[in-house]
Each structure stands twice: as C-alpha cells, then as structure tokens.
Amino acid sequence: MTDKTQFLALTKSFAKFGSGICLARLQLAIEHLSLDAYIETTKKLVITGTNGKGSVAKLTNQILCGAGKSTGLFTSPHFLEFNERFTVNGELVDYAELNHAAQNIVPTLNKIAATLNEEFGVFEFLYLVALTVFKHKKVELIIMEAGIGGRYDPIRLLKSRFAILTSVDLEHCDILGNTKELIAFDKIDGCEHGGKLVVGNIDEHLKSKVRAYAKLRDIQCYFNSDIQLNKQASAFNQYQVTLDDNAPFSITPKTFGKFAQENIKTAILMSEVFSKDVGFTISAEQYSDAINRFTNDGRLSLVCDAPKIFVDSAHTDESFNMLFDSIKQDFPQARIVVLAGISKGRDQTVLAARIAEVAEYCVVSKASFKGAEPTLLQDKLKNHGLAASQSDDLKQAVMEAKAYAQAHDAIVFVCGGLFFAGEVSAILLNKSNEDIYLY
Numbered sequence: 001m002t003d004k005t006q007f008l009a010l011t012k013s014f015a016k017f018g019s020g021i022c023l024a025r026l027q028l029a030i031e032h033l034s035l036d037a038y039i040e041t042t043k044k045l046v047i048t049g050t051n052g053k054g055s056v057a058k059l060t061n062q063i064l065c066g067a068g069k070s071t072g073l074f075t076s077p078h079f080l081e082f083n084e085r086f087t088v089n090g091e092l093v094d095y096a097e098l099n100h101a102a103q104n105i106v107p108t109l110n111k112i113a114a115t116l117n118e119e120f121g122v123f124e125f126l127y128l129v130a131l132t133v134f135k136h137k138k139v140e141l142i143i144m145e146a147g148i149g150g151r152y153d154p155i156r157l158l159k160s161r162f163a164i165l166t167s168v169d170l171e172h173c174d175i176l177g178n179t180k181e182l183i184a185f186d187k188i189d190g191c192e193h194g195g196k197l198v199v200g201n202i203d204e205h206l207k208s209k210v211r212a213y214a215k216l217r218d219i220q221c222y223f224n225s226d227i228q229l230n231k232q233a234s235a236f237n238q239y240q241v242t243l244d245d246n247a248p249f250s251i252t253p254k255t256f257g258k259f260a261q262e263n264i265k266t267a268i269l270m271s272e273v274f275s276k277d278v279g280f281t282i283s284a285e286q287y288s289d290a291i292n293r294f295t296n297d298g299r300l301s302l303v304c305d306a307p308k309i310f311v312d313s314a315h316t317d318e319s320f321n322m323l324f325d326s327i328k329q330d331f332p333q334a335r336i337v338v339l340a341g342i343s344k345g346r347d348q349t350v351l352a353a354r355i356a357e358v359a360e361y362c363v364v365s366k367a368s369f370k371g372a373e374p375t376l377l378q379d380k381l382k383n384h385g386l387a388a389s390q391s392d393d394l395k396q397a398v399m400e401a402k403a404y405a406q407a408h409d410a411i412v413f414v415c416g417g418l419f420f421a422g423e424v425s426a427i428l429l430n431k432s433n434e435d436i437y438l439y
Helices: 004-010 023-032 036-041 054-065 094-114 122-134 154-158 180-188 203-218 255-280 284-293 317-330 349-360 376-382 394-408 416-427
Strands: 041-049 072-073 086-088 141-145 162-165 196-199 220-223 228-231 239-242 249-251 301-305 309-310 336-340 361-364 388-392 411-415
Touching: 004 094, 004 154, 004 255, 004 394, 023 036, 023 094, 023 154, 036 361, 036 388, 041 054, 041 154, 041 255, 041 336, 054 072, 054 141, 054 162, 054 196, 054 255, 054 284, 072 122, 086 122, 094 122, 122 141, 141 154, 162 180, 196 255, 196 317, 196 376, 203 220, 228 255, 228 317, 239 255, 249 284, 249 411, 301 416, 309 394, 309 416, 336 349, 336 394, 349 376, 349 388, 361 376, 361 394, 394 411, 394 416, 411 416
Parallel strands: 041 141, 041 162, 072 141, 162 196, 196 220, 309 411, 336 361, 336 411, 361 388
Antiparallel strands: 072 086, 228 239, 239 249, 301 309
16 A cells, blocks of 8 residues: 555544544643644644635745745645645655654544544544644644634644634634624634734724734734735736835736735735744745745636636635636636536525626536536526536536637636535646545
C-alpha cells in the first residue's frame, strides 16, 4: 500500500463527527501526544466565518510566507487532492509525512476513546495530524481554519491571540444559533481573551454587535473596510491599495470578483495587524508579489482559456449574490452561459433568479454525490424565461456548455457548490475525482 492509500484508509476510519463537544478529549490527546508545549510557545492565527475562510487563510499564509515567516497552514475542505489541506512554508505536505504522523497518532486516540467511551471525529484527527507535522517541521506560525463555528471548535484549544472572522451568514443554525448575531458570537470565541480580531465584510448593524461582544472579551477589532481597494480603469482587474498613511501600491490579482476583493482586504489587514504586533514590516513589493501570484482553485478560478471557463464553489444565497454581482461588474459586455448544479435540499430560488439576470443560456446538471435533480433548477429557470437544458451526465453537460460558448463567443461560469465545482474541474483538467468526496 502507498502512503496515500494508508493515510486515507486511516482518515476514512473516523466518522464525520465525533461524540458531542470535542474539547475535553482533544485536550487530552494534545497532552498525550506532547503537543501542548509546542502550541503554547508557537504563534497562532485562526480563521472563522461562513464564506471565504479557506481563501483568506491561504492568501494570508502566502503574504506571511513571502515576508519570511515559517508557516504551517491547515484548511478544509480540499478541492481535488486531499493533501491540499496541509502546507508548510507554502508547499504541500507529502503523504509520507502525513501517514507517518497519522500512524503515530491513532493508537493514542484509540486509548483515549476507549477510556472516555467517546469517539473522535475526522476533523479532530486531521487537526492533530497537522499539529504533529507542524511541530516536526518546527513551524513558527500555525494558521488554522475552523471547522464549524469557534466556541466548541478544535481551534479554540490553540488559544490564539490572532483571529479572523471573514463573513457571517445563516449556517449550521442547529449548532451555532438561529441569528447572524449568535453565529458571529460563537465564531468570535475562537479568539483568545485579549486577542486581536480582523473582521471581513459584514453589515453595519452586525458590526455594532461584534464590537460590543468583542469588548466583553477584551478583544481588539479591526474591520477590512479600513483597507482601501480602488479599481483602476486602465487595466482589467488592477487595483490600488491604500494602507493607513503609507504610499498606495498596485496589485493585479489572478482572482476575480467581489468575494476576492473582500478576501484580499481581509488578508492584507490581518498581515498588517500580525506584523506590527510581532515586530516586522511587510513591504509593498512583498504584498504585490504575494497577491499577484495567488491562485485559489474553485473560487472564481479560470480553468479553461478557450473558451474561457470560470469555476466557483458558491453554495449559499450570499455567495450566489456575490458571484453574480461580480460577473455583472467584471464582464458587463460578455455573453454568458452558466453551467449549474446544486446539492440536495438547497433552495434554488435565488440561484435561478441570479442566473436569469446575466445568462443567455444555462446547462443544468448534478454532481455524482448529493446532487439535486437537474429538472428542479431547470423548471425555475424556465419560469424566468431563460433557455435551459439539463443532463444527468455531468461530462455531457460540460461538453454542451463548452460547445455553446465556442459557437456563440461566450464565457462559461460554473457554480453550485464544492462537489459540483470540483467534479467539473476534474473533467476539464482531465484529473481524477477520487478525492473530491472525502469529507
């Protein structure tokens, strides 16, 4: 068996969720695996939020790596390859290292589980694998994306003085609460008392609630609205960035859209807060280089150039609105065809309305895992007067959207969730999709 096969077999042996709240058993595991002293003496940054966590985590990591910091990054989920979740100093951790860490961890977890009569969940296991690898690599800054929320998430045990809240929308309401305010408070608890919190794009009403809750916990808040990002008319996707009283500098990112703009502002602000606190400077050239080189699969990313095919993993009403606002803003004159699919149980009303606003044609299909029947979205699109076809065969749907775009000099936008975006990307790039549906 290869290291990848062994590692993924161990990963699959864990259930998606463990028994109840994980913090007590996970703290025991940290102590038994001798990770506690390493965590205590290492700087940490945690990222929470509804949308944009992975993108902001990866871009912040790239900026800080470019400024010379030794970083270990753990995010989830992955897009095409499972080990995308683990990087050290900007490089993917190979399966040999992951498997070695996992083999050493599992016996300890089994003993704790038997003693407590509780089960560890897969996210807890991968969290410990990441920490074990980071310790072995002597990483000086741990950057971790939360699983769900912050209050009872494994990231809470890092006691991080630095945290990001990227955005807040209604999600996991049975766990986090049924209002944006309650969800925000849960996520903020991922930040240690007396820490520093960078907040992304949230409305003014929620900002006031976040400030008040953060003040109770002696947390200093910074809002990404303080970063000025001005689009330049002279070039496509070029912006001028203004930081405080510093001279402005230009960036030309490879990522597109309003989400990308908000993520860039949040990552820059966190990098500024962290660097000033720790005592180093990030130059304009280092910011520009990191942002201009940054790519993020499945986040309005260009997968094919002839015809142009952009793939986005938007899956909530908020993210659909941001996506289609971005299409209208950045491609106002383009002819648009949309290839869409959505997960079972998701409401399709907003998606259908937004597709009808920008597209002249839509192809509807479904991912092979948890995909909703294409006819459901097709019927809603027809109610909006939009020409739409459907196919249960995703490969055939990809070919149809591509052929339409070639015949009509159009751009294809793919949307409908992570699984759908991943499977479409695998088809277009002629890559395996065997890892896409692993947790």
